[in-house]
Structures are given as structure tokens and as C-alpha cells.
Amino acid sequence: MASSPAGQEQRIEARIWQELQRATRDRHHEWRTPVLASLGPEQQVDARTVVLRRVDIAGKVFEIYTDLRSAKVAAFRKHPRGLLHCWSKRLRWQLRIAVEVSVHDAGPYVEELWDQIKATAAAKDYLSPRAPGTLLSAGPGSSTEVAQPHCFCLLKASFIEMDWLALGREGHERARLSVDGWQWLVP
Ligand SMILES: Cc1cc2nc3c(=O)[nH]c(=O)nc-3n(C[C@H](O)[C@H](O)[C@H](O)COP(=O)(O)O)c2cc1C
Structure with a gap:
């Protein structure tokens, strides 16, 4: 029996969220490292690769870790709107979310995350004595100094809407998922 269009849409949407969540657990999943785009304080467009740490499917929230002093933190504090870009060659799917x-730099959840990170090699990412992007006039080198306190912070990216593009040999498919539900678009 052929599935109804609504059934097909629900299945694709469920698969998208399932793949996004898998990406947080599977180091080889292409969606583990999406590109996060932002608008800087002076309206400058910027984008960088980040690691997708957690996806709350029910709340539609993506979690990313960063240094509190990084440019993206200042950018999102001024312009909270951002875009997560994911491409998977395996799925032949692109997401623009x-x-x-x-920005969350305090509170029990942030401290709980830091307690887990501080014992790992990743801790140094949040303990640099100088802010990310600071000019190193003496060139790269190892420093034993550490930032006190730590500069770990959590970015929570709440879903607004998504543009899904599926490449296919027979033709491409595209849809928008938003508060208006699923809308098919010309690819
Ligand atoms: C594979 C990969 C994963 C990365 N993951 C993160 C991350 O999870 N958080 C982060 O702040 N930077 C991450 N980076 C570094 C950022 O891309 C970026 O260089 C850095 O955060 C500074 O960006 P900003 O100046 O725009 O804030 C990653 C880079 C690569 C190549």
C-alpha cells in the first residue's frame, strides 16, 4: 500500500532528528561537525565548524561547547539568530537549520558539564590564558599558563525552522519544516 504524503513527511522528519541525534554519539557521522553561521556585532557574516554535543529532540535544542571569550559568543549575544549547516554525502541530505x-556560562548544568570535561584532554580548550583569536606576536608555542577561572560555556541553539534538501538521481527534493508544518519546495 502506498504511504500517504503526510506519512512520508513524518517519516523523513523523524529520520532527520534521528540522524542529528546519532551524530552526537558517532564520531564518524558527517553531521557531528556542522557549520554554525552568525552575524557579528558589526553585522559581519561569519561561520565556523563546531561539534554537535547533544540534541534534545523534544525541546528541539542543539548544544555546542565553546570558549566564553570567542568571537561567536559576542556575536550571538548581539544577534542571537544563527544557522547550522549540515551536509551528509552518505545521506545526500543538506540541512540548513x-x-x-x-549563551550559558553559569548554573548547575554548565558546572556539571565542566566537571566532566575538566578531567579530560579537552579541558585545555577552555583554559587558554588568552582569548581565542588573540595575536601571538612571538608565534605559536606552548604555554603552561592557564585561565582562571575556566572559560567553558555552553551554546544552546533552539530550532526555529529547517530547510531540507535531498539530492536524488531521479530528481532532488526540498522542504521547509517550520511552525507551519511541512511545506514542499522547488529544489
Ligand atoms: C572539526 C572542528 C571542530 C570544531 N569544534 C569546535 C567546537 O565545538 N567549539 C568551538 O568553539 N570551536 C570549534 N572549532 C573551532 C572553530 O571552528 C573556530 O575556529 C573557533 O571556535 C573560533 O571561532 P570564532 O572566532 O568564530 O568564535 C572546531 C573546528 C574544527 C575544524
Whole structure:
């Protein structure tokens, strides 16, 4: 029996979220390292690769870790709107997820995450004595100095809407997932 269009849409949407969540657990998943785009304080467009740490499917929130002093934190504090871009060659799917990004640098959840990170090699990413992007006039080198306190912070990217593009040999498919539900688009 052929499935109804609504059934097909629900299945694709469920698969998208399932793949996004898998990406947080599977180091080889292409969606583990999406590109997060932002608008800087002076309206400058910027984008960088990040690691997708957690996806809350029910709340539609993506979690990313960063240094509190990084340029993206200042950018999102001024312009919370961002975009997560994911491409998977395996799935032949591109996602462009419009998000609202909030910065969390304190509170029990952030401290719980830091307690887990501080014992790992990744801790040094949040303990640099100088802010990311600072000019190193003496060139690269190892420093034993550490930032006190740590500069770990959590970015929570809340889903606004998504543009899904599926490449296919027979033809491409595209849809928008938003508060208006699923809308098919010309690819
Ligand atoms: C594979 C990969 C994963 C990365 N993951 C993160 C990350 O999870 N968080 C982060 O702040 N930077 C991450 N980076 C570094 C960023 O791409 C970027 O260089 C850095 O955060 C500074 O960006 P900003 O100046 O725009 O804030 C990653 C880079 C690569 C290549």
C-alpha cells in the first residue's frame, strides 16, 4: 500500500532528528561537525565548524561547547539568530537549520558539564590564558599558563525552522519544516 504524503513527511522528519541525534554519539557521522553561521556585532557574516554535543529532540535544542571569550559568543549575544549547516554525502541530505542561540556560562548544568570535561584532554580548550583569536606576536608555542577561572560555556541553539534538501538521481527534493508544518519546495 502506498504511504500517504503526510506519512512520508513524518517519516523523513523523524529520520532527520534521528540522524542529528546519532551524530552526537558517532564520531564518524558527517553531521557531528556542522557549520554554525552568525552575524557579528558589526553585522559581519561569519561561520565556523563546531561539534554537535547533544540534541534534545523534544525541546528541539542543539548544544555546542565553546570558549566564553570567542568571537561567536559576542556575536550571538548581539544577534542571537544563527544557522547550522549540515551536509551528509552518505545521506545526500543538506540541512540548513535556523536557530536562536543563547549563551550559558553559569548554573548547575554548565558546572556539571565542566566537571566532566575538566578531567579530560579537552579541558585545555577552555583554559587558554588568552582569548581565542588573540595575536601571538612571538608565534605559536606552548604555554603552561592557564585561565582562571575556566572559560567553558555552553551554546544552546533552539530550532526555529529547517530547510531540507535531498539530492536524488531521479530528481532532488526540498522542504521547509517550520511552525507551519511541512511545506514542499522547488529544489
Ligand atoms: C572539526 C572542528 C571542530 C570544531 N569544534 C569546535 C567546537 O565545538 N567549539 C568551538 O568553539 N570551536 C570549534 N572549532 C573551532 C572553530 O571552528 C573556530 O575556529 C573557533 O571556535 C573560533 O571561532 P570564532 O572566532 O568564530 O568564535 C572546531 C573546528 C574544527 C575544524
